[in-house]
Amino acid sequence: MLTLAEVERHAKVAIVAVDGERGFRRRLLELGLCPGTAVAITNIAPLGDPLEIEVRGGRLSIRKDEAAQIRVRR
């Protein structure tokens, strides 16, 4: 299964599900990363981590291992 951490920059994907412990995933869902939402990686920090993502017209930064908990489809 594809995760957000494996997606190349600027590719538009849709969120399928957010995995992980309950408090962790609830935080991401509440920021609007719910299933069906379009998301794209727009940038990678100069030191390789974290990632800058575009979701619902805003920019958030999340760490790679967090992005690996977000399952996506093309």
Place this chain on the structure above:
Amino acid sequence: MTTVALLGNPNTGKTSVWNRLTGGSAKVGNYPGVTVERRVGALRKRPDIEVVDVPGAYSLVARSADEQIALDVALGLDGEPAPAVVVVCVDATQLVRSLYLLLQLQELGARCVVALTMADEAGPAAPNATELAHVLGCAVVPVVGRTGVGVDALASAIVTAVDAGAPAAPIVRWQPSPALAAQIATVRAALPATWPQTDALAVWALQCVGDDELIRVPAEVRAAVARAAPTAALDDEVIAARYRWLDEQVAGLAKAKVDRRRTARVDRVLLHRGLGLVIFGAVMFVLFMSLFAWSEPAIAAVETAFGWLGDGARAVLPDGVIEDFVVDGVIGGVGSVVVFLPQILLLFFFLGLLEDFGYLARVAYLMDRIMRTMKLSGRAFVPMLSGFACAVPAVMATRTMERQRDRILTMLVIPLMTCSARLPVYTLVIAALFPSHTVGGLSTKSLLMVGMYGFSLVTSLVAAWVLARVVKPLRAKRLPFVIELPPYRAPRMRDVVRMMGTKTWAFLREAGTVILACTIALWALLYFPRELPAGSPDYDAQIAAAPSPEAKAELEHARDGALLENSYGARLGHAIEPAIAPLGFDWKIGVGIIGAFAAREVFVSTLGVIHGVGDDEGSLRKHLANERKADGTPRYTPLVGLSLMVFFALACQCMSTLAVIKRETGGYRWPLFVFGYMTVLAWVSSFLVFQIGSLLGY
């Protein structure tokens, strides 16, 4: 008194709106049970209405006590009266996400007024306020915090809503599934009578309770939630239902896409792999140098002013205990508080500018990779960097971190950074006790100084890594570390200056009083009983008969040394000598260490007095280098010097740092912990340095 609560996501211009509504004059305190600032101000238009500025939040769902504030304030669960109206700042460029909070509030039955901010920035993407108000069922007022446009209309809408007074009914936009409805019923039946009896509050409890650090949640509610046994599927259902409604009803009101091209262009430079890091380095250099070096004239001016004040008081007051108390205790003590203000003001000036501009979030983004190796986040970078100038403003800067656990962990390691007050100690020790050599063209003395910086950097990194694993409240929770990267915006100077004023005042009132009291206590410890030891020569007669000014000064220094040697503080120094002898220190160093609690650099002057050379550092250096033991060998060897520097690098010899940690954590637990762990660390390290060095024959 009627209260109104101001809520909103971070980066929605909430503080600007609050400043505009109230005129910026705040009563600042802490929320009960947590150390998050509670700012209250009277509404300009109607001084009988108080506006509470609630810390920015994306949701009412909470896991820790500081996240719980938003719900507690909105519903009046913290003992304060429930607000008549909740004003929600909604970012027009982030419409759907910032309305999520509004939906939660409306479900709970809060009477809401929407302040639609950033409408100017959203341009054609901004929704029509009338249409939005119709969909949301509450007043929507566009405001521009930067210019103040719309603030009067917002104040009128607030007053109208307050005066309407009718109880607001919960507005729920989604239907729970049968399974969820049963869970809600279970928990709702257990809600205490003092809480609003709503389904939404039951949903809140089902989402938050269990594996939480919340306060004020009754045991019956916890038991009911445990019976209902909520799972992750519950979160999916609730959150997706709210976003579905927002996507269907609200998303279409934004007629265009928000234009982020300007921010994207700036980001291409500021977040660039090479250039971005160079600019980052330059910005941090300026920030650091302003604290470390450029604040120096202001600090010197404060010291000079209090010096004059002391001299003036001496000229007026009769000689004696009262004079010494007023000059050295009170005036000196107030000076030792005020002397922090230049650095505090400068740091919060930069923090305010960078935060408003949007760069502070980028600093966290750029540095997260490095900071997370210490189990910290990128937000800890600026406070830790500031620690190399002074721990006091650095500890205050930890407020920019949203999580309590991150704030405390950062505060625990900041005092290990080589602050500028350690430099006079290192300079004295290196100059007096180490021989000059050159290694590869570099003098060993400057290499030692660089080495002490490296040592403090390494120990602070290791300490953070260890503390995050060993101290239970600091173990990292698996929570996502999400930073919002807001669009770049021009800072509003007035808001920055107000924040500087608020921070300074809070420091003076809450930490300054403790620092002053400690300074006076320390002064008394090293002053009384003010008697010469038995068998001392009659210094005063000798001074009166001194043949030359030099001889007079020498006799005065000898007398001051004898008086200090007989003080309670020096007796304490004698008493602790057995404890510090294994580190290579004699009782005189012990007295210096006690004196250094006022501020580390005081070590130098205390040592000067106890050695009978006054405040001339040159003669102190010579004196230290020439002091012999009974067997004729030097008392202070380079090894003693090294052990002493290690001790100063690691011990929390600074009551101001402890006072400000007490203020920021709201109790004595953490400052005592810092003092304890650093003292043990310092003692053990100096012990190892001195004992191993002695075995090796140094």
